[in-house]
Amino acid sequence: MQLPAHGLPTEELLDQLRANRHDDADWRSGRLFSLVYHPDSPELEDVLAAVSREYLAENALNPFRFPSLARLEQETADMVADLLHGTAGPGGLTSGGTESILVAVYVARAVARERGIARAKIVTGITVHPAFAKACHLLDVEQVRVGIDPVTKRLLVEELRAAVDDRTILLVASAPNYPYGVIDPVTEVAAIAEEHGILCHVDACLGGLLLPFWERIGEPVPPWDFRVSGVTSISADIHKYGYSFKGASVLIHRERALYEKQWWFDDGAWGGGLYGSPTPAGTRPAPPIAGAWAALTSLGEDGYVRLAEKVRDTRNALLQGISAIEGLRVTVDPDLSVFEVGSDDVDMDAVADALQEKGWYPDRQPGGLHLMLSPYHARITDELLAVLTEAVAQVRGGRTSDARPATYGATLETS
Numbered sequence: 001m002q003l004p005a006h007g008l009p010t011e012e013l014l015d016q017l018r019a020n021r022h023d024d025a026d027w028r029s030g031r032l033f034s035l036v037y038h039p040d041s042p043e044l045e046d047v048l049a050a051v052s053r054e055y056l057a058e059n060a061l062n063p064f065r066f067p068s069l070a071r072l073e074q075e076t077a078d079m080v081a082d083l084l085h086g087t088a089g090p091g092g093l094t095s096g097g098t099e100s101i102l103v104a105v106y107v108a109r110a111v112a113r114e115r116g117i118a119r120a121k122i123v124t125g126i127t128v129h130p131a132f133a134k135a136c137h138l139l140d141v142e143q144v145r146v147g148i149d150p151v152t153k154r155l156l157v158e159e160l161r162a163a164v165d166d167r168t169i170l171l172v173a174s175a176p177n178y179p180y181g182v183i184d185p186v187t188e189v190a191a192i193a194e195e196h197g198i199l200c201h202v203d204a205c206l207g208g209l210l211l212p213f214w215e216r217i218g219e220p221v222p223p224w225d226f227r228v229s230g231v232t233s234i235s236a237d238i239h240k241y242g243y244s245f246k247g248a249s250v251l252i253h254r255e256r257a258l259y260e261k262q263w264w265f266d267d268g269a270w271g272g273g274l275y276g277s278p279t280p281a282g283t284r285p286a287p288p289i290a291g292a293w294a295a296l297t298s299l300g301e302d303g304y305v306r307l308a309e310k311v312r313d314t315r316n317a318l319l320q321g322i323s324a325i326e327g328l329r330v331t332v333d334p335d336l337s338v339f340e341v342g343s344d345d346v347d348m349d350a351v352a353d354a355l356q357e358k359g360w361y362p363d364r365q366p367g368g369l370h371l372m373l374s375p376y377h378a379r380i381t382d383e384l385l386a387v388l389t390e391a392v393a394q395v396r397g398g399r400t401s402d403a404r405p406a407t408y409g410a411t412l413e414t415s
């Protein structure tokens with residue numbers, strides 16, 4: 001592939017671009033269950049497109065040149081901090097959950113170094129997102145993973161307590177975890193952190209923008225945010241249940257002093273003048289910042305409440321419908337809108353294959369299928385239950401798994 005000798009006219013270029021998408025998952029039809037959070041709102045989509053056009057070229061690296069972006073970022077972080085019962089000020093945006101987690105671990109390592117700990121250690125449940133393992137790998141921090149209760153799928157507090165030692169600087173709880181959609185016992189985890197004078201991060205990348213509204217619509221929500229004493233930071237992704245486009249998460253600290261540890265400064269000895277930034281990225285695209293602000297502002301509290309109700313009703317309908325399909329079960333009643341569907345006697349890989357053949361893309365994990373619901377899924381609930389029923393019948397009738405390579409490694413080898 002080479003750069004075209006002459007630039008293509010826009011129409012031709014767009015034709016090429018669109019033709020190239022022929023084998024993408026069709027998320028607009030609601031047949032995809034993660035990767036895209038579909039609010040079913042053409043109005044919001046128009047707002048987000050308009051806002052990103054406004055900020056196509058700006059760069060959030062230098063807040064003195066684009067103070068409007070610095071204000072949008074602060075306002076966005078503060079709006080989320082308010083939802084999480086934190087304080088305005090000690091938080092900012094990152095490019096996504098993985099970056100928020102990386103920065104949270106970086107801050108913890110900085111605290112550890114101040115305390116003379118040469119190789120810091122963090123303790124998490126086995127169900128935390130792989131972003132923690134990645135952060136630990138990049139930052140040379142040790143991750144100790146403790147087990148989960150086999151029934152509730154929440155991390156085992158006593159195992160976590162036993163894992164804490166002199167090198168431990170950070171404890172982590174998920175709200176909720178990705179595989180099962182359940183919230184770890186945040187109060188207990190944070191209390192252990194407080195006892196030891198160490199940090200406690202709540203990974204609410206998934207739930208951070210849904211849980212506040214889940215509570216407002218009367219759903220049971222165990223304590224998980226800054227109202228829990230001992231929680232020192234929370235990550236929450238606006239590009240998930242905040243419904244902005246990709247590239248927007250917040251990391252909020254309880255205290256300003258912790259936020260300040262995010263910052264990297266160079267005094268100018270490199271020859272290029274003063275340089276400072278609060279996240280790994282240097283140049284930071286403006287559209288995700290403006291988009292995150294716009295999603296929050298455009299939807300407002302009543303908008304998020306409406307969407308939360310839709311997600312809740314869809315979840316309830318699916319939980320009920322799935323448990324009525326013989327052979328299928330939801331592994332554990334989820335706290336939110338994310339759950340695993342497993343079986344004792346039906347090959348769930350074969351079920352997933354049958355669904356995929358029909359253009360449905362539930363995620364797969366060792367225990368079965370993984371469903372992450374967006375408001376749009378309200379439209380396809382019945383259809384999904386029907387194709388699931390049919391897929392299970394096919395598998396019971398002898399359909400086996402296509403045994404497609406399921407790993408990135410295998411995909412790379414065959415591509």
Ligand SMILES: Cc1ncc(COP(=O)(O)O)c(C=O)c1O
Binds near residue numbers: 096097176204206
């Ligand atoms: C619980 C949890 N934490 C962190 C992440 C990472 O977020 P991102 O993919 O935006 O980096 C995810 C992604 O699904 C998640 O579910």
